Amino acid sequence: MPPLLLFAVFVMALVSDRLEVAARQRLGQGLDGVRARVSGLQRQAAAAVAAIVSEKLSSAAVSEEEAGKAAADLGERHGLPLLEIIDGAGRVLSSRHWPAGVGLPEGDREVTGSSGLRWETVAEDYGAAERLAVIATRPGTWAGTPVVVRGGFLLDGTMLGELSDLMGAEVALRDTARGRWVARADSPLAKAAPFDPSKGDGTTDISGTVYRWAAAPLGPSLWEVIAVPHTLLAEVTGGVRRLTLVVAGLALLAALTTALVLSGRIAGPVRALAARARGVGAGDLEHTAVEASDEVGELARAFASMTHELRTSRERLVQAERVAAWREMARRLAHELKNPIFPIQLSIETLRRALDQEGAQDAQRFQALFRESSDTILDELRSLRSIVEEFSQFARMPPPRLAPTDLGDLVERVLALYRARAAAVRIETGLAPGLPAVPADRDLLGRALGNLVANELEAMPDGGTLSVKTRAVEEGVALEVSDTGPGLTEEQPTRLFTPYYTTKKGGTGLGLAIVQGIVSDHGGRIQVESAPGAGTTFTLVLPVSIMAEATT
Numbered sequence: 001m002p003p004l005l006l007f008a009v010f011v012m013a014l015v016s017d018r019l020e021v022a023a024r025q026r027l028g029q030g031l032d033g034v035r036a037r038v039s040g041l042q043r044q045a046a047a048a049v050a051a052i053v054s055e056k057l058s059s060a061a062v063s064e065e066e067a068g069k070a071a072a073d074l075g076e077r078h079g080l081p082l083l084e085i086i087d088g089a090g091r092v093l094s095s096r097h098w099p100a101g102v103g104l105p106e107g108d109r110e111v112t113g114s115s116g117l118r119w120e121t122v123a124e125d126y127g128a129a130e131r132l133a134v135i136a137t138r139p140g141t142w143a144g145t146p147v148v149v150r151g152g153f154l155l156d157g158t159m160l161g162e163l164s165d166l167m168g169a170e171v172a173l174r175d176t177a178r179g180r181w182v183a184r185a186d187s188p189l190a191k192a193a194p195f196d197p198s199k200g201d202g203t204t205d206i207s208g209t210v211y212r213w214a215a216a217p218l219g220p221s222l223w224e225v226i227a228v229p230h231t232l233l234a235e236v237t238g239g240v241r242r243l244t245l246v247v248a249g250l251a252l253l254a255a256l257t258t259a260l261v262l263s264g265r266i267a268g269p270v271r272a273l274a275a276r277a278r279g280v281g282a283g284d285l286e287h288t289a290v291e292a293s294d295e296v297g298e299l300a301r302a303f304a305s306m307t308h309e310l311r312t313s314r315e316r317l318v319q320a321e322r323v324a325a326w327r328e329m330a331r332r333l334a335h336e337l338k339n340p341i342f343p344i345q346l347s348i349e350t351l352r353r354a355l356d357q358e359g360a361q362d363a364q365r366f367q368a369l370f371r372e373s374s375d376t377i378l379d380e381l382r383s384l385r386s387i388v389e390e391f392s393q394f395a396r397m398p399p400p401r402l403a404p405t406d407l408g409d410l411v412e413r414v415l416a417l418y419r420a421r422a423a424a425v426r427i428e429t430g431l432a433p434g435l436p437a438v439p440a441d442r443d444l445l446g447r448a449l450g451n452l453v454a455n456e457l458e459a460m461p462d463g464g465t466l467s468v469k470t471r472a473v474e475e476g477v478a479l480e481v482s483d484t485g486p487g488l489t490e491e492q493p494t495r496l497f498t499p500y501y502t503t504k505k506g507g508t509g510l511g512l513a514i515v516q517g518i519v520s521d522h523g524g525r526i527q528v529e530s531a532p533g534a535g536t537t538f539t540l541v542l543p544v545s546i547m548a549e550a551t552t
Contacts, residue, residue, distance in 0.1 A: 027228065031226055046136040071084060101121060137149070160172060173218070200215060411470065426464070431470050457483075467482040473541060
């Protein structure tokens with residue numbers, strides 16, 4: 001993503017986060033304001049009730065008419081719209097807000113777990129209704145009788161409407177136990193679908209308008225709720241987003257213009273340097289200068305110096321590898337030639353000593369010794385010839401002459417040469433039909449397959465099963481040669497294709513190296529799978545089409 005767009009996204013996210021934080025702070029401050037208002041009313045009610053109780057109430061009996069007026073007079077004098085005097089039996093002796101309840105048992109209920117908040121029965125029109133109120137309670141005496149004085153203020157829609165106008169937000173109270181809202185008459189919260197205020201904050205859809213709300217407890221079942229339309233935040237965020245995108249677009253346009261101007265000056269040298277780098281990657285280490293005088297030119301000169309050092313290092317490495325290879329080849333060949341030469345030397349020396357000691361007196365004994373020694377010499381000469389032939393094959397492997405070749409026919413031709421030598425071995429084939437022809441040199445590939453078959457047969461001197469299969473794979477065609485011999489150790493497969501490494505007594509260690517060279521010249525690969533006691537499987541994977549240079 002371009003840096004300017006990243007910057008635009010960052011700015012939009014930052015502004016959105018700031019607006020979100022501001023909205024939460026506004027809602028939190030509103031909740032604090034409601035709580036402060038309720039606390040203030042509680043203190044005011046407590047002070048007024050304490051003042052009423054401290055007055056010297058009439059100690060003499062009062063008439064029923066005087067009792068009915070007492071709460072109204074005291075409430076008006078002390079500024080309490082709600083005031084009741086209740087006797088010890090719970091009967092209402094006097095009530096300012098519900099005169100009709102005088103003489104009746106008190107029916108008001110305290111909000112569960114909310115000290116000082118009660119649902120009060122108040123006179124309304126021609127009847128009565130329950131209204132939430134802040135109430136202070138204090139014991140006292142009236143006309144010599146113990147009483148309880150309760151006074152306070154309504155937490156009704158009028159008071160909450162005033163708070164809503166003052167804060168510029170919708171303020172309401174929610175009694176979750178009763179499922180009731182306390183709000184001004186036209187408050188949208190009264191129309192909201194039920195939501196759980198215990199979550200603390202959230203959004204709700206009211207008549208198509210999304211409101212962001214926050215809530216705090218005034219008691220276990222009573223919550224203060226404040227809400228603001230979410231559209232305002234969305235409009236501000238959208239405006240900032242549009243402005244940011246416009247600024248980012250202009251900056252991007254300016255950057256593109258500048259880039260086009262500058263690219264014309266540096267693109268040519270950079271393209272030339274890139275082409276030079278591709279050439280080096282392909283193996284061309286010849287130096288070619290890139291003309292430039294700025295930072296690109298400095299980079300080009302450093303690259304040219306590096307290329308020169310690479311070419312020099314490669315030449316030294318090739319020379320060192322060539323010398324090391326010939327030294328290793330000479331050491332291995334000398335070792336292999338020394339083994340048969342020593343028995344030849346011993347046989348000749350034995351014949352000479354026998355001739356010097358016996359002379360012509362015991363011709364029969366000399367003839368037997370001569371035959372034994374000559375057999376040894378012939379065996380070792382054959383070993384020498386085998387070593388020289390395999391070394392010649394390994395050192396002068398001709399390039400393959402590729403032609404479309406049917407692997408099934410090739411397998412049958414090679415196996416026909418070895419069936420006579422495999423009397424104790426059962427030979428099985430699993431040649432998949434319909435395989436495509438592979439580009440191969442029949443003679444070289446036949447020699448590689450013959451070496452593998454010979455190795456597998458030698459691994460089963462006491463008999464077993466030799467299996468040769470072909471199958472299609474993703475890379476081309478696979479040829480598998482398996483035996484049921486003793487298998488290989490975990491270490492042996494990793495060294496099996498190393499020249500002069502052998503697991504057989506008298507082996508030269510060149511057979512599998514020759515096989516790997518032939519397969520590699522055909523653009524394929526060879527792998528081996530084996531485990532002790534589980535036999536060995538060689539898999540040749542040959543492509544159905546290889547690079548043109550493989551045919552040259």
